[in-house]
Amino acid sequence: MEQLVQPADPLMLLTIAALAIIALLILIIKLKVHAFVSLTIVSLGTAIATGVASDKVVPTMMSGFGGTLASVALLVGLGAMIGKILEISGGAQVLADTLIGRFGEQKAPMALGVASLMFGFPIFFDAGLVVMMPIILSVASRFGGSPLKYALPSAGAFAVMHAFVPPHPGPVAASEFLGANLGLLLVVGLLVAIPTWYIGAYLFGQYAGKKFNIPLSKAFFNADTIVDASKLPKFTTVMSILVLPVILICLDTGLHTLAVAGVIDGNTPLVEFLRMLGKTPVALLITLLVCLVIFAKDYGMAKLEKLCGDSLAPICGVVLVTGAGGMFGGVLRSSGIGDALAGVLTDTGMPVIVAAFVIATCLRVAQGSATVALTTTAALIAPVVAVTTGLSDLDLCFIVIAIASGATVLSHFNDSGFWLVSRLLEMDEKTTLKTWTVMETLLGTIAFIIVATLSFVL
Incomplete structure (x- = not known):
């Protein structure tokens, strides 16, 4: 984005940026103003304070907002529709039951975690x-032991997929800010998410299950989700739906890699068409159409249309907050704050990937929302990335994961996820801090260690 003000004193610009973040935290934490409204107010104030011309303030804000929504809203909307159809059709139940049957009773926590990893691709x-949760706790009731032994591997699976893997809004928004390749990010996100989940969620879940033997929750049934047992899809059907977008997106990345290596001609109409099918929005659209075709016979198009509509309402807040983060980022770029921050980080010698993790962690701890922490950090760090030479496509993906890692750690009282887990499992706050908060911190730290190590080695 074009810088719309004359170069100013870097110290003054960084002071304004610090005050903007402080104002953001006060609005969200102290005054309880919604993050979307808070980001809009702070974006406006920052633009004015940095001297953006009055007739350019609103266009600058709208450009950042619209540019982010253009990439995020489509992917999140399509992913939510796919997830809703699989939810109501009983896809999650089929996944869990089948995997438990194949893994066996002793590996039931592993089976639930693997099922959640798969189901976590399209759903928030x-x-x-x-x-x-009803499936998790019914398994806990059947096999015995602490519910945490079964719940944490599953919750951790959803957490890593939501944080690191497109089409979830966090990694999609960060990739848009930093210019990372979405197809490559999908591959890197999955490769990081799986070992991170195994160490930080599955192994820790087994440890926590032995140490904290909490009673079985009685308030976990989701009354809104009524699955018709006579219409349950086959396991192979659910797996095919979940794998289809991954295959299509990897097709785009694979063909691009082969073209760059000179193995194939990337400019032929066939290759270009196949790569188009692998673009994330098209891949998710194709997957949604396949879902509609498969489930239309049992549920009818009218029911499926209603499910698609119902799936959009819960994601509106997330999409708007993400767009507002893009608005804030647009103002930061246009005002020159991003360039000033880039200069400071260059002078300190702090690697970009470390700075990204540290900034995201500070924002996460201060205000709770992973989405706000992630989008704000990506907006702040984007100009630094733009002027840093020698960053490969892999490096950009590593930085996205580092930001998401910082936005994951230290979930506590100001995070809605903390209270969701606490209430679903009927745990007191102290136990939730010792289990959920520790697990989230492990997940973020392990993922950061993985990508930071890879960024220095590769």
């Missing part, structure tokens, strides 16, 4: 956890 963290 909170929606996925609410859908899976």
Whole structure:
């Protein structure tokens, strides 16, 4: 984005940026103003304070807002529709039951975690956890032991998928800010998410299950989700739907890699058409159409249309907050604050990937929302990335994961996810801090260690 003000004193610009973030935290934490409204107010104030011309203030804000929504809203909307159809059709139940049958009783926590990893591709963290919780606790009741042994591997699976893997709004928004390749980010996100989940959620879940033997929750049933047992899809059907977008998106990335390597001609109409099918919005659209075709016979198009409509309402807040983060980022770029921050970080010698993690962690701890922490950090760090030489496509993906890692750690009282887990499992706050908060911190720290190590090695 074009810088719309004359170069100013970097110290003054950074002071304004610090005051903007403080104002953001006060509005959200102290005054309880919604994050969307808070980001809009702070964006306007920052533009005025940095001297953006009056006739350019609103266009600058709208450009940042619209540019972010253009990439995020479509992906999140399509993903939510796919997730809703699989939820109501009983896809999550089929996944869990089949995997438990194949893994066996002793590996039931592993089976629930793997099912949640798969189901977590199209569906948001909170929606996925609410859908899976009755299944998780019925398994805990059947096999015995602390519910945490079964719940934490599943909750951790949804957490890592939501934080690191497109089409979830966080990684999509960050990739848009930093210019990362979405297809490559999908591959990197999955490769980071799986070992992160195994160490930070599955192994820790087994440890926590032995240490904290909480009673079985009685308030976990989701009354809104009534699955018709006579219409349950086959396991292979659910797996095919979940794998289809991954295959299509990897098709785009694979063909691009082969073209760059000179193995194929990337300019042929066939290759260009196949790569188009692998673009994330098209891949998710194709997957949604396949869902509609498969489930139309049992549910009818009228029912499916209603499910698609119902899926959009819960995501509006997330999409608007993400767009407002883009608005704030647009103002930061146009005002020159991003360039000033880039200069300071260059002088300190702090690697970009470390700075991204530290900034995201500070914002996460201060105000709770992972989405706000992620979008604000990505907006702040984007100009730094733009002027940093030698960053490969892989490096950009690593920085996105580092930001998401910082936005994951230290979930506590100001995070809605903290209270969701606490109430679904009927845990007191102290136990939730010792289990959920520790697990989230492990997940974010492990993922950051992985990508930071890879960024220095590769």
